[in-house]
Amino acid sequence: MIETFNSLMMGFSVAFQPQVLMYAFFGCIIGTLVGMMPGLGPLAGISLLLPATFGLNPIVAIVLLAGVYYGAMYGGSTTSILMRIPGEAASVMTCVDGYAMTQQGRAGPALAIAAIGSFFAGTVGVVGLMLLAPTLADFALRFGPPEYTALLLMGLFVLAYMSGGSMLKTLAMAVLGLLLGMIGIDAMSGYTRFSFDITELGDGVGIVPVAVGLFGISEILLTAGQPEPPKVQQPTLRQLIPSREDFRYSAGPIMRGSLLGFMIGIIPGSAHIISSFVSYGIERRLSPHPERFGKGAIEGVAGPESANNAAATGAFVPMLALGIPTSPVTAVMIAAIMVHGILPGPMLIQQQPDLFWGFVASMYVGNVVLLVLNLPMVGLFVNLLRIPYAYLYPCILAFCILGCYSVSNSMIDVWIMLGMGGVGYVLRKFGFDLAPVALGLVLGPMLELSLRQSLAMSGGSYGIFLERPIAVVMLALGLLLLALALKPVLFKGRDWRSKVGLDDQAG
Amino acid sequence: MKRIVIALVGVLVAAAAQAQETFPSRPITMIVPFPPGGVADITGRPTAAALEKILKQPVSVANRPGAGGAVGNAAVANAKPDGYTLLMALSSISVIPEADKLFDRKPAYALDQLAPVALISADPVILVVHPSLPVKTLKEVIALSRKQPGELSFSSSGVYGALHMPMEMFLHAAKLKMRHVPTTGGGPAITQLLGGHVTMTAGGPAAISGHVKAGKMRTIVSWGAERHPNYPDVPTFKEQGYDIVYYIWAGMFVPAATPAPVVKVLRDATRQAVADPDFKNQMAKLNSPVQYLDAPEFAKYLDADARRLAAVVKIVGKVGG
């Protein structure tokens, strides 16, 4: 313990060097700005800035990138709340209740709670990273394909369990997402599926263009043509600040979301989106007023936002403790330190203590910087909504085109975004909930790959899922949730859904 | 009047000639067909920076990732052949058209649409096993695999990917059968091995170095033509009596129809660029050995490599088909 404390102090001595501090600050600002551009999320942000870090020393480089990462996560939630445009997959859940709050003139509390939740989750994540990194990293490695399959199945079952309106419609949208995820080269066999001879579709459909299209563009299509332009909400100063009630509602979701997010974050792979969905589902089940969800419940912002930020920190555990990239974002970060001749590996913490502890300390600093930077900005951001919609929406559209294009210089991404905007518009008219599409799209390829990898490992035997304890536990849990979700359907039992009148179309 | 016209034409011709002579006269774009942080990217960026100093024009790097490099490769293959669009490609450049042929796909590009300019770096891959596997040499790996046919497994960066090809070369040469667990990249392939979910994989020297030092994986044999300087104790397949060689290389290409004088300028610039101390320094930090070859030798190298890989793709055939 003393040793950890001493190391941490050493880390702070690194993090408080004026140069490092300046870059942490700088990174947070750039990240927030990049994240606020529709279509640009954390991965795009750090990919764009990676080349700029090649000339810096490794500590500064990684501190800068971590700042950008954090900032972009936060910036992304800002656009999700204000304009319903997710910067990345994990913000999809924030869009739902965050934007509903904006429409009620409560953008201020939503933004403030998102900032506070992110701060708390980030801090929990860093403490976990600091104390538990080596232990947890070994646990994370035990997640092979069978465990991963079980985790992803559990994620989908949770979706069925948490579905708000019609379960059939929710499942239909999840399957639609899974099907979209089938597009592209099959990693197991090399076949290109459903790509219509478009080379760019070989890697599949990106989540960002789909999410921006389904959420952001469809919203503009629905709103811009209204005979009456949307009312400009002019919140008073008091309305900018979360009320005591808001805090009371949010405290639990933030804590649960942080723990949950951190645990899911350390698992190799990029299933972080599960953390925000699961958190949303849990909060809805635990809430005494589940009917408020989807209509501007602050818990629906607090929980997923915290989960998603904690997962982001959790992802650094395997990266720093084992030196393996477990997500696209950490892969870019590893490249940033490899460029400086630091070889990633399990010895990183011992061999580069100032890098590790400097990084940990600067994450504390970064979290504080973001909070200090963003809380006062809430008022400013909310004022963006005062821009008349007639000016706002053409600019948002232009930003979306720019953002989707610049991520991988691809026109196809822009077309996907526009197509999904049209599809999302029609589906919303027919009363479909679109969030599961995003979940399905992210999980689809991973689920298929890990299932087939598991079978390749076992030589075709499904017994592999029953031989591995972690997988068994998760599958059992998932099936239990599924059974609970189906109970009202099968037995026409009364549960909260019928109580709140949502069961009308559940079939 | 006539004189004026002649004079004007003369000026124009001279200007055109001038423009020809002074390639490059505007910024150059180097396309990297992989996301930032990959081998092609971290080789391409120092190269672009060194070229910039020599050509006195900005050389900016644009990542066009997608379909295992096919998107970026195709973009350059179909770009205007004026020398202002360069490609930093990896060895997979010759595998993609072969795989397209195998699956009867509309080919994204043909290899002869691209002209090689220079080979920048080449790194052999190394066979590593999980430390729990009771083998230390290639002979023991083969013996164990014969004893349990189809029981050992290996991970790769994806079917026909850069880390799948060498394993298939080995399995074919030694007549072995193993379970193949493809993943989505070099990093995940290593993660599978670290977790003990597979028994072996082929890994890049830089990517495995930290894990080997920490005892989390054991080196067996290298695909290099000679021993790797950072792994002097690891024998090569050639030493062990197998004639298989495999390198992951990064090389620069331009569209095939690029005029010879322009290619010449780029070749000369690249020759100077690889000698640049900043560039050397940067590549040394990456643990990526510079293996410079000028266009003619590179073309020969590419030809041999492409033939070798095409043969492997044919041997592997369609998976799951």
Place this chain on the structure above:
Amino acid sequence: MKSDQVSGLMLFALAVCVWWLNRAFPVGSLSDPGPGYVPLLLAIAFGGIGLLIAAFGGRSEPLLAIRWPEAGRAAVILIACAVATLALERIGYRLSIMVFLVFFLGVVERKKPLVVALVAAGFSLASFYVISDLLRVPLPRGPWGF
């Protein structure tokens, strides 16, 4: 027709399309799934769910009750975006976005010409400067280098 019956049948039709396209890929076996295996399962599930939605959709609101007051504007927006996207790599980022904004602000929303010009020029030049010059992401330029 009720709205859910229509949407359920649309989903079913999509599932049939997926199944049709998926015939090109080997399905493999239960113990060794091929590239067509998971898509086939998904297509069956999708079609089944679509039919269920249609079957239970008797109580949903009638199709004709769904009003489309904003559909015209939505189509204009999508078409304008498509045109801008086509123009992007042909006449360059700055010019196409400028025209795009002039179209929306000036023609669709009928704002004052001076304001329109300021917003269109300011937005396209400033965003180009930030992305292309500061972040060094090359954005498309037109044949005139602009």
